[in-house]
Amino acid sequence: MTRLVVGPFSRVEGDLEVTLEVEDGVVRQARVSSSLFRGFEQILANKAPLDALAIVPRICGICSVSQSSAVARALGDAAGLEPPHNGRTASNLMLAAENLCDHLSHFYLFFMPDFARPGYAQRSWFPRVRERFEAMRGGGGVEALASRARFLELVATLGGKWPHSLALQPGGTSRAVQEAEKVQLLLVVRQFRRFLERTVFGDALERVGTLESFAALAAWRDARPAATCDFRLFLEVAGDLGLEQLGRAGDVFMSYGAYRGAERPLFAAGVFDGALHGLDPAVIREDTSHAWLLDDAPRHPAEGATQPMPDKPGAYTWCKAPRLGGRAVEVGALARQVVDGHPLARDLVARAGGNVFSRVMARLLELSLVVPEMERWVASFEPGGPFCAQAEIPDGSGVGLVEAARGSLGHWLSVGNGRISGYQIVAPTTWNFSPRDAEGQAGPLEQALLGTPAGGQLGEVAVQHVVRSFDPCMVCTVH
C-alpha cells in the first residue's frame, strides 16, 4: 500500500484534501478531508432572526441564493408565512438562475478542463477538447462565462446583485416586477436558451430534455459529428474513456424536492435506491465521530451542535457525517432527476449507478429542463399581485429545505427570546463528502473513489474526474 495525499484541488469551490491508500494501481481506501472551518453556526447564535438573511448567503459565494432560499424558508416556516405566487416565482427564478449557472461553470470551468491535460494528447478528440476547454483559455469557457454573466442579470433585476442578495425574504422578495419588465426578463432567459441551443447542445432544449434512455442518447450522438457542439464532444470523451465505469458510490439518492409550487415542487422530493421512497427528514442524523468536533451521539440537526476539537484522535475532517436513516446518501442533479423519475436518469442509474458520466449528464439534462420552465415562470407573474407577505418572526423553530445546484441543503433554526438560539446547516457536499460514521460507513465520495486507478501513467487524473463529478462546494460543506 502506498499513501497518497492529494490537495489542494483546483477547480473545486474551497479547499479539499483526499488521502488515498493505493495498491496495484487502484485506490483501496480513501479519506476525504474538508480543511477549512469558519463557524457560521456560532456566528449566527444570538443574532436577531432576520439578520440571518444578511449573514447566511455569505456562507457561500457560489451557492449564495440557495443559502438565502433556505434561510428565508426556515424563517417563513417559523412564522407560518407563505409567500404569494409572485414572490415564490421570483425566488424560484433566482434560485434556478444560480443553479443553472453553477451547472454551466462546472462543465466548462471545473470538469472538462481535465481532459485537456497533456496526458490525453494521443486521443482523437484531444485537439478539439483543448481548443474548447483548456483551463482559463478554452473558447468554450470564454463563451460560457459571457453567457453566464448576461444570464445573471435576471438576479440583478429580481434581487439587485449576485452573489449575496438580500432580496429573498421569508414572505417573498423585496423587489416587485413591473408588468413591462416581464418582456425584459423573458429576453434574458431567451438569450441563455440561444447559447445553450447553439453552443452547448446544438439542438432544441426540448429535444435534449426528452431523450428517454441511454439508447436514445446514443442514437442522438451517432447522428451527428463529434465537433457539432460541446455536449456531443463530451459524449465522445465519456464514451472513449468509459466514464460510466468510474466513480460509482452507494446508489442511494436523495432530493428535498426542487422549486416550490403552490401544491408541489417542480422536481419531487424523495429517496431512490432502486425503488422510490418518501422523504422523512426526521430520520436525518449528523455523526461527528470522525470530525474535529465534540463527539457525542448522532443528533438530528434540530438538536445539533458544532463545537471544534482540533486535536481529537481519529478525526480527519471538519465535516460531519449526515446519514438518512443510518445510510450515506448521494445528492445532486442526478439524485434530483432520478427521484423525480426522469426516464434518462433512471436508465443511466439502472445501467451503472451514479458515476462520473451520469452525474455530469444529469446537470446538462437539468439545463435543458429548467430553462423552459423559467420562461413559463416569467410569463406567470400576476399583474398587480403582491410579492412579499409580512410577519414578525416569533419564538419557535423552522426548517428550510431546498435543492441547491449540488443537491439537498437544509437549515434548522430555533428562536428564543427574539434571538437565534440554534442554527444548523447541512449542505449538499456535507452529504457527498462526509467522512466515516461511527459504524465505519464511508461517505459517498470515499465509496466512489474505491477501485479508481491511481499512480499510473495518468497519475491522479482519474481521481480528479471522480472528485469533480460531484461538483463539490467545500465552503458550504463545513460553513
Next chain:
Amino acid sequence: MRPLNVLWVQSGGCGGCTMSLLCSDLSDALGILEGAGVHFLWHPSLSQASGSEALEVLRACAEGEVPLDVLCVEGAVLCGPNGTGRFHLLSGTGQPMMSWVRRLAERAGHVLAVGTCAAYGGMTSAGANPADACGLQYDGEKAGGLLGASWRSALGMPVVNVAGCPVHPGWIVETLTALALGGFRADDLDQLGRPRFYADQLVHHGCPRNEFYEFKASASKPSDLGCLMENMGCKATQAHADCNTRLWNVSGSCLRGGYACINCTAPGFEEPGHEFARTPKLAGIPIALPIDMPKAWFLALAALSKSATPRRVRENAVVERAVVPPAIRKGRK
C-alpha cells in the same frame, strides 16, 4: 516587458469574490487581463494545475524562485484556535494558510486583499468570531491584522484593500490592470487602503430612489418603493462605493433590488450594532446621518421636505408598484 505575475489564494471566505469576478461584463475579462500583461501563476478555481503541481507553484513563489508581483488573497486569515491557524491548514501541506500567506506576502511586489474578509475580517469575523478571523492589515477598524500596521510590500505599498462583499468585478479587474500598467501608488488608496477610484464615491450617488430620499418618503417594509434610509437600515449615504453608478450584473444594485445598503466595503460592517434591515433611531431620528451633513441642517431640511412631499411620492413610497404616475404638464414645456 515581463508580464505581471499574479498568484491568487483563498482562505476564510466564501469564494464569492472569485464568483463575482467571473460576472465581469467585459467579454473575456481573463483574456483581456492576459492581454494587459496580467499572468495568473495559479488561481484555485480556474487553473489546470492541481495538487502537487499547484503546491510547486506556491513553493516556488514563497522561496523567491519565481517573481511574485501580485499576491491576491481572498477570504479572511484564520488565526484560531489559540493563534495556531489550525482552522485552515492548506490541503496537501499540513501548514496553516496563515503561515503561507505571511511567507508569500514577504515576496510580493503588491498584496491585494480581495473582498472585505481579506481586507478587514468581514463576515467571517462576525459574532463571537469563532475562527479568530482577521484581515491582512486590519482587524476590523483597527490597523494591524496578520501583517501589522507598518508592514509594506517589496514595492513599499501597504495592502491594497479591494473591499466589498463581494468585490465588484470592475473593482478587481481595474485594480489589476492599473498595477500592470504601473504607476498605481499609495496616493491612489483612501485612509482604509481602498482604491479611491471606487471608494471616493458614495453608494447614494445614482440611487434610483433619490426622489423618495429628497422628500423623506420612506419605505416601511420590504418591497416598498420608498427611501430605505429612515426605516430599513440603508447606509448608502455613508457607504463608500460606486454601486449605483457602476451597477452590478449589468443593471443591479442592492437598492435597486429593494433592500438596504449594509456598507459592505467598510471594516466592521458585519457587526453594525443594530439589525441590518432596521434603522437605529434616537427620538425618531436616524442615529447615522448622511456623511458630511451637519445634523441641524439635516433635521431642518428633513422636516421641511417631509411637509413638502407631493402626494405621488408619498403614496408610491409604501407600495410595491407605483400607483400615482407623474403628472403631464400642459402648454409650454
